[in-house]
Amino acid sequence: MPPRIWKVRYLRLVRKVHRLIRHRRLRRFEWWNGIRNRLLDRSLWHPCRDTVAGGMAIGFFFAMMPMPMQTLAAAAIAVRSRVNVPFAVAACFVSNPLTEPFIRISQFRLGGWLRENLDVTVPRVGQLSLPQGVADFIIGFLLAGIFLAFIAYPLVHAFSAILPDTLPIRPPALRRKARKSAN
Numbered sequence: 001m002p003p004r005i006w007k008v009r010y011l012r013l014v015r016k017v018h019r020l021i022r023h024r025r026l027r028r029f030e031w032w033n034g035i036r037n038r039l040l041d042r043s044l045w046h047p048c049r050d051t052v053a054g055g056m057a058i059g060f061f062f063a064m065m066p067m068p069m070q071t072l073a074a075a076a077i078a079v080r081s082r083v084n085v086p087f088a089v090a091a092c093f094v095s096n097p098l099t100e101p102f103i104r105i106s107q108f109r110l111g112g113w114l115r116e117n118l119d120v121t122v123p124r125v126g127q128l129s130l131p132q133g134v135a136d137f138i139i140g141f142l143l144a145g146i147f148l149a150f151i152a153y154p155l156v157h158a159f160s161a162i163l164p165d166t167l168p169i170r171p172p173a174l175r176r177k178a179r180k181s182a183n
Contacts, residue, residue, distance in 0.1 A: 006166070013086065014045050044078070044085045049169050053156035054083030057149040059091025064145035066104065066137075070095070091152070103144075108133070111140030 021039050026032050044051070055078050062074040071092045078088035095103050114120045115136055122135040130138070160167040 010047070010086070017086070018045075038079050039085070041079075044082065047084055047087070047167060049157060049160040049167055051082075051084040052087050052160075052167060053153045054078075054081060055085065055087035056091045056152040056156050058083060059088040060094065060148035060152045061145040062088075063092045063094040064103070064107070064141050064148060066141055104137075104141075107140030107144050108137050109140070110143060111136035111138065114139055114143065 018040065021036055026036070058077050058081065059074045062070045062077070065073075067073065071089045074088045074092050075085055078085045112132075115122065115132070120139060122129055122132065124130070156167070160169065
């Protein structure tokens with residue numbers, strides 16, 4: 001599929017989400033207005049190299065966390081960090097119902113391997129020490145989340161270097177400012 005089709009589909013998705021966020025039934029809720037204003041910031045929706053890399057890193061980190069509503073947490077952190085929200089949410093879908101069991105088993109095994117071979121201590125909660133199985137799982141999902149976040153960032157930058165027209169370096173607003181200052 002050519003990159004132009006990707007861009008058209010992405011822009012359609014962004015328009016649909018913006019319409020949902022601005023829906024008139026939601027406007028009557030005061031708590032929603034503050035969230036809506038932050039979500040409608042266009043710079044959070046335009047893909048550029050740095051914002052997509054940050055969004056993917058946040059999304060992959062939350063994809064490895066065993067928690068409900070990973071996408072909402074990733075979107076909230078993406079808005080707060082001023083990175084691309086759709087890519088942060090999309091990266092959370094790495095852990096879907098089909099891949100979830102394999103991810104959790106590998107996290108458990110990774111934590112056990114780290115605890116045994118690298119002599120990682122078992123975390124303590126107050127005066128209680130966690131059982132080894134729980135400690136293995138906690139170490140495993142934290143390390144997997146951090147590892148995927150650190151890997152996603154340079155991979156997006158490498159993708160942008162290979163295909164610069166698909167993922168530009170700067171967001172559109174900064175490109176316009178650069179053109180005006182050059183003229």
